[in-house]
Amino acid sequence: MRVPLYRVAHARSGDKGDGSNVGLIADSPELYEVIAKQLTAAAVKEHFRLVCRGEVERFEVPNLNALNFILHDSLGGGGTESLKTDAQGKTHGQGLLTLEIDVPETLLPEP
Amino acid sequence: MTTVRIGNGQGFWGDSVDAPVELLRGGEIDYxxxxxxxEVTLSIMMRQKLRNPEMGYATDFIGFVERVLPELVERNVRVLCNAGGLNPNGARAKIFEVARKLGVKGFKVGVVEGDDILPRLPELIAAGHDLADMETGAPMSTIVDRVTSANAYLGARPVVEALDEGALIVLCGRVTDTALALAPMAHEFGWDFDDWDLMASGTVAGHIIECGAQCTGGNFSRWWEVEDLWNVGYPIVEASSDGTFVVTKHEGTGGMVTVDTVSEQLLYEMGDPEAYVGPDCVARFTSIQLEEVGKDRVRVSGIRGEPRTPTLKISASYLEGYKATGQLTVSGPRAVEKAELAAETIWKRLERGGVVFEDGQKTVELVGVGACLPGITPPPDDPPEVVLRLGVHDDDRAKIERFGKEIAPLVTSGPPGVTGFAGGRPKPQQVVAYWPALLAREEVEGRVRVTVEEA
Known part of the structure; x- marks a missing residue:
């Protein structure tokens, strides 16, 4: 079944220079496997295509059922230089959670 | 086994002024x-110090000491902070002044110095240290005449030294946030600074609590699960000598500590999880094990570390022109189109006046229809209102000033339904930009100085 990530994961984001980092945590080890297969760096880049002008880097943190993404060049200069409302990428975690993936129904929580 | 309780009462400059007081009064706490x-606070402090040589530290901290000093002394709760900024000795003098006023005596204040490398920049660069920007690779020599602060991130060792000498309050300048949690552990348990797993344990504990309420329910994805966020408890780690610890908060406070809230904070501002580089060690976040062992109690264990690197991170700031932002609220039918017309009007009038901002020097945001997450959250077709937010950046202060004069006229000479022009004309702000770099550790460490004085 196709569901937004917020049904099966949670996230937090912050700034790393002129990039942001988005940590995504799956709700179980099984869901981590499902998410890790589909949520490639390319998929995240496509989702943030109007936000992130650089590369997306992806790291696995299986002990926390988590993936970490670095969205390079996505803050309009970053820190004090940026003119953006979200100069620190604080909203990027919430943004990632709207991306949709395929999850077997047996792994979905009660709606 | 004995444990030590270490809290974080202030996650960043501007955090709640009541939080550290609540943390102190809400239950048992040792540190x-x-x-x-x-990043650029030290640059602001530099300006304050230039105007008045007695300033250059975080004055908010003095306010905290004024409120709680007798309790700190009576209960022997020790406070570690980087509020010393560029003038920790000035901060200490002010604390002693406060103590005299309150009639409090018989406590010690430690000062850690040696992080400030600004006066040494020409000498360091001449000696072949390029202090290249870690993001762009550009050498610092390209901006050195505009640098307004340059400080090395110190680790836990000098803080431990101050604690060993009995300091109740330790005032540092630039020290890592994580060191403020690692130092009391190393002091209490007599940890070996070359035991990388223990150094990593204290570093991870520090990372979890360094942003205050961000591990106790603040900024949590599933905010609807968090009770009494208004009264959120700031975090406490109960540390054991073997490096394991429990993340918790005072009973009776709001918020929550769960594997989920702690996991989110662990990933906050994370780069490569295999290598979290700090001055005391390299921590491996892929080794961390979390387990809920009670209500609002998460046990953290298994943490592995690697030897510290031969460099220290430098945090420098430099002047990079001026900026201003201004905004108007546009309401009624076709608000988006009207806001776009308003923006175009402002740029064209500026151009008529000979003031042109190139593409990289200006932004237009329509707040309310996807300014933060363009292309991700679909905007409504015809929202009842949007906030038009314009920003400009330029080396020429006069251009920025001219921009500030072009916002208000839109209320009478733009499309209808334009309001919300409050707070006067946007004023040019000097941009203080951030320059992260690396420097050989031995250039700094031999000059770090710890002094402990009694009131």
Whole structure:
């Protein structure tokens, strides 16, 4: 079944220079496997295509059922230089959670 | 086994002024760590110190000491902070002045110095240290005449030294936030600074609590699960000598500590999880094990570390022109189109006046229809209102000033339904930009100085 990530994961984001980092945590080890297969760096880049002008880097943190993404060049200069409302990428975690993936129904929580 | 309770009462400069007081009064606590330095705060302190040589530290911290000093002394709750900024000795003198006023005596204040490398920049660069920007690779020589602060991130060792000498309050300048949690552990348990797993354990504990309420329910994805966020408890780690610890908060406070809230904070501002580089060690976040062992109690164990690197991170700031932002609220039918017309009107009038901002020097945001997450959250077709937010950046202060004069006229000479022009004309702000770099550790460490004085 196709569901937004917020049904099966949670996230937090912050700034790393002129990039942001988005940590995504799956709700179980099984869901981590499902998410890790589909949520490639390319998929995240496509989702943030109007936000992130650089590369997306992806790291696995299986002990926390988590993936970490670095969205390079996505803050309009970053820190004090940026003119953006979200100069620190604080909203990027919430943004990632709207991306949709395929999850077997047996792994979905009660709606 | 004995444990030591270490809290964080201030996650950043501008955090709640009541939080550290609540943390102190809300239950048992042995140490309180407090962070006051954002990336470019030291640059602001430099300006304050130039105007008045007695300033240059975080004055908010003095306010905290004024409120709680007798309790700190009576209960022997020790406070570690980076509020010393560029003038920790000045901060100490002010604390002693406060103590005299309150009639409090018989406590010690430690000062850690040696992080400030600004006066040494020409000498360091001449000696072949390029202090290249870690993001762009550009050498610091390209901006050195505009640098307004340059400080090395010190680790836990000098803080431990101050604690060993009996300091109740330790005032640092640039020290890592994580060191404020690692230092009391190393002091209490007599940890070996070359035991990388223990150094990593204290570093991870520090990372979890360094942003205050961000591990106790603040900024949590599933905010609807969090009770009494208004009264959120700031975090406490109960540390054991073997490096394991429990993340918790005072009973009776709001918020929550769960594997989920702690996991989110662990990933906050994370780069490569295999290598979290700090001055005391390299921590491996892929080794961390979390387990809920009670209500609002998460046990953290298994943490592995690697040897510290031969360099220290430098946080420098430099002047990079001026900026201003201004906004108007546009309401009624076709608000988006009207806001776009208003923006175009402002740029064209500026151009008529000979003021042109190139593409990289200006932004237009329509707040309310996807300014933060363009292309991700679909905007409504015809929202009842939008906030038009314009920003400009330029080396020429006069251009920025001219921009500031072009916002208000839109209320009478733009499309209808334009309001919300409050607070006067946007004023040019000097941009203080951030320059992260690396420097050989031995250039700094031999000059770090710890002094402990009694009131």
């Amino acid at each position: 309180i760590g407090m962070d006051y330095l954002a």
